[in-house]
Amino acid sequence: MDLYLPIASLSVNALVIVALGLGVGLLSGMFGVGGGFLTTPLLIFYGIPPTVAAASAASQVTGASVSGVFAHFRRDGVDVHMGLVLVAGGVVGSLVGAGIFTQLQANGSIDTVIAILYVLMLGSIGGLMLHESVGAIRVARGHARAKPRRRRHHPLVAMLPLRWRFYRSGLYISPLAPLILGFFTGILTVLLGVGGGFILVPAMLYLLGMGTQVVVGTSLFQILFVTAAATMVHATTTKAVDIVLAALLLLGSVIGAQLGARMAQKAKPEYLRLVLAIIVLAVALRMLLGLAWRPDEIYTVHTL
Amino acid sequence: MKRRAILLLAPLLMGQSQPGQKPVLVPDVSQRDIEIAYSFTGAELLLFGAILYPGGRVPGDKEKPADIVVVVKGPTQSVLVREKEKVAGIWVNAGRMRYRSAPSFFAVASSKPIRELVDERTRAIYELGVDSLQLSPASGATPEVQGRFDKGLVDLRTRTGLYYEAPRAVEITDGVLYRARLQIPARVPVGRFTAETFLIRDGRVLAAAVRPIDIRKSGFERFVATSAERHSWIYGITAVALSILFGWGAGAIWRRF
Numbered sequence: 125m126d127l128y129l130p131i132a133s134l135s136v137n138a139l140v141i142v143a144l145g146l147g148v149g150l151l152s153g154m155f156g157v158g159g160g161f162l163t164t165p166l167l168i169f170y171g172i173p174p175t176v177a178a179a180s181a182a183s184q185v186t187g188a189s190v191s192g193v194f195a196h197f198r199r200d201g202v203d204v205h206m207g208l209v210l211v212a213g214g215v216v217g218s219l220v221g222a223g224i225f226t227q228l229q230a231n232g233s234i235d236t237v238i239a240i241l242y243v244l245m246l247g248s249i250g251g252l253m254l255h256e257s258v259g260a261i262r263v264a265r266g267h268a269r270a271k272p273r274r275r276r277h278h279p280l281v282a283m284l285p286l287r288w289r290f291y292r293s294g295l296y297i298s299p300l301a302p303l304i305l306g307f308f309t310g311i312l313t314v315l316l317g318v319g320g321g322f323i324l325v326p327a328m329l330y331l332l333g334m335g336t337q338v339v340v341g342t343s344l345f346q347i348l349f350v351t352a353a354a355t356m357v358h359a360t361t362t363k364a365v366d367i368v369l370a371a372l373l374l375l376g377s378v379i380g381a382q383l384g385a386r387m388a389q390k391a392k393p394e395y396l397r398l399v400l401a402i403i404v405l406a407v408a409l410r411m412l413l414g415l416a417w418r419p420d421e422i423y424t425v426h427t428l
Numbered sequence: 429m430k431r432r433a434i435l436l437l438a439p440l441l442m443g444q445s446q447p448g449q450k451p452v453l454v455p456d457v458s459q460r461d462i463e464i465a466y467s468f469t470g471a472e473l474l475l476f477g478a479i480l481y482p483g484g485r486v487p488g489d490k491e492k493p494a495d496i497v498v499v500v501k502g503p504t505q506s507v508l509v510r511e512k513e514k515v516a517g518i519w520v521n522a523g524r525m526r527y528r529s530a531p532s533f534f535a536v537a538s539s540k541p542i543r544e545l546v547d548e549r550t551r552a553i554y555e556l557g558v559d560s561l562q563l564s565p566a567s568g569a570t571p572e573v574q575g576r577f578d579k580g581l582v583d584l585r586t587r588t589g590l591y592y593e594a595p596r597a598v599e600i601t602d603g604v605l606y607r608a609r610l611q612i613p614a615r616v617p618v619g620r621f622t623a624e625t626f627l628i629r630d631g632r633v634l635a636a637a638v639r640p641i642d643i644r645k646s647g648f649e650r651f652v653a654t655s656a657e658r659h660s661w662i663y664g665i666t667a668v669a670l671s672i673l674f675g676w677g678a679g680a681i682w683r684r685f
Contacts, residue, residue, distance in 0.1 A: 128468040130645060130652040134615035135469045171615075183671045190675025191682075232510055232521040240518075352668045359664025363656050367667050374671055378678030415518040423580030424521070427532075428506040 131366035132176045138372055140170070145184060145373040149380020152188040152321075153195065154388045155340065155400045160185045160351075161242070161322055161407060163373065172369070179358035179365045182313075182351045184373035188381045189348040195385035196341030203338045205288075207345035209299050210306035210324070214350040217310020222357060225314055238315065239411050245312075246408035249326050253401035256330070260394035301332060306346065313350050314357070321347050322404055336393045451494070452480040453637040455625040460639075462612070463646035470614045473500065473641070475537070475623055476607035486603045494629040495539045496598045496606045497556055500641075502533025502590075503619035506566075509581050525577040526566040533590050533616045534561065537597035537608040545628050554626060554633060558582055558591050589613040618644050 127138040144166055148159035160181050167177035196202050228234040288299045305327050309320035324343040328334045334342070359365045388396060455477035462471050475498050487493060507530050513522035538545065542557045551560040561582065565574055585591040590613065598608040612621075620640055627635040645653050656663045 126467060126469045128464060128466050128614065128649060130649040131656055133617060135467075183667045186668060187671035187675040190672050191679040192675075194676060194679040232524060236518070236520045352671075355668050355671075356661075356664045359656070359667060360660045363660055365656065365664065365667050367652060367656075367663070367670065370667060371670065371674070374674040378675050379682075381675070382678055382682040417519075418514075419512055419519050421584065422512050423577070423584055424510045424512075425581060425584055426508045426510070428508055428526070 141372040142376040145376025146380040149377030150384040153381035153384020175364040183370040187374040188377040201341030210346040213303040213306025214310035217307035221311035221314030250404035257397035497538040504529035537594040539598040541595040
């Protein structure tokens with residue numbers, strides 16, 4: 125089923141795009157990641173111009189997180205208080221990110237920087253999650269004894285002044301910690317064209333020490349607002365948001381997100397984290413190969 | 429059939445020509461305007477026309493027959509070509525070259541392979557052929573480096589179907605009527621395209637004629653494209669509202685089942 129995209133100025137198979145959205149939506153609902161780290165590269169691989177892909181994927185992530193956020197709200201899995209602090213940091217971070225993006229784009233190193241950032245971030249986070257989840261599974265199966273109770277949050281977080289009480293997360297920490305975290309994910313949202321969930325979820329778990337039950341919902345809450353802001357930035361500056369492409373992606377991803385949220389309720393959290401760790405490491409490996417192997421295209425053309 | 433065609437054209441051929449003049453081309457295209465709608469997957473252009481010889485005298489069997497070359501060009505763009513190189517084990521964009529005017533689309537159809545029709549110099553003058561494109565680089569570079577970038581650009585666009593040559597795609601009937609079919613892929617930019625027709629004999633261009641073709645978005649596609657451009661705030665808010673509505677709607681529907 126061919127459909128012409130008015131902003132991307134090319135025709136695509138609508139069913140392929142919907143299927144892509146469905147797959148990404150599943151991940152989104154299950155793990156609380158926006159899925160942008162998969163959508164954008166896949167769209168570019170399909171032949172969509174990179175700016176249109178990043179801009180339209182942002183609005184798809186908004187849609188996928190809305191249904192995810194509602195699903196998690198119903199089972200009281202969102203810490204709104206914590207979410208708002210993260211959003212505040214995220215909006216400031218995305219503005220800073222926009223400045224860095226323009227600089228890197230001008231000297232042509234944006235693609236390389238994006239790829240290196242992906243490899244470093246995804247590699248380290250994936251490795252950390254893999255290690256943790258395998259340990260948790262071994263404990264659950266009785267192969268190993270549970271280690272002495274984990275610290276509630278990182279010592280660096282404990283050092284920060286001005287503590288607030290985040291009731292839903294069961295934390296008494298400084299709001300500066302989530303603010304800084306939100307700021308860095310905001311930068312990444314603009315630079316990598318992703319929601320930042322794959323950074324946010326592990327950071328909330330291991331740095332802030334939030335409970336697993338509120339991590340996914342709160343991360344989706346932050347992603348919802350930051351990607352909505354990113355869509356507005358793209359619509360007014362690059363003018364690369366393709367509403368038809370976004371609608372096709374949304375159609376698949378909102379259904380996928382609902383399915384994913386239900387599957388997440390049934391699955392054991394340590395197994396969920398293991399699967400996410402493997403996906404994250406696979407993407408990192410693919411990116412690393414892309415950097416080291418001779419690319420298919422030595423030349424790239426940019427219309428000025 | 430062939431005789432009828434000539435009979436029909438006979439008054440036209442005679443009325444226009446005077447002795448001593450060069451032949452004249454009367455070209456046309458099947459579509460002057462191509463409208464892009466939701467189901468647009470590319471277009472097939474039929475380019476056809478007549479060769480009017482002075483005095484209506486069609487070259488006989490003994491004379492060498494003339495050939496036709498049709499060049500369709502898309503609107504020119506200013507482009508930046510980047511070249512990747514392996515630096516410290518990873519592939520990075522190292523070199524770059526800017527071009528002031530590279531055609532967004534370029535197709536050449538001819539009745540015989542171009543190399544058999546004209547020499548390299550004529551090919552370069554009239555831009556007959558993908559390797560004869562005048563790309564007008566804006567950055568200064570040695571001819572060797574420029575050639576490498578030119579090749580990179582042309583090669584990339586050839587593989588995406590934007591640049592191509594179709595030798596023997598022009599059919600000439602009885603030495604006076606010609607026609608050719610050319611494919612326009614879906615990913616061409618909108619704007620004014622030109623179809624140039626050349627009449628060539630003995631390695632010389634005897635006559636040339638140009639017809640414009642306008643490609644534009646229509647209906648919903650045009651509405652979306654212009655809204656994104658002119659009312660970007662409303663467009664952005666619409667996009668965000670749409671995604672929230674979709675997400676909320678799916679959740680609401682899902683809960684009922």
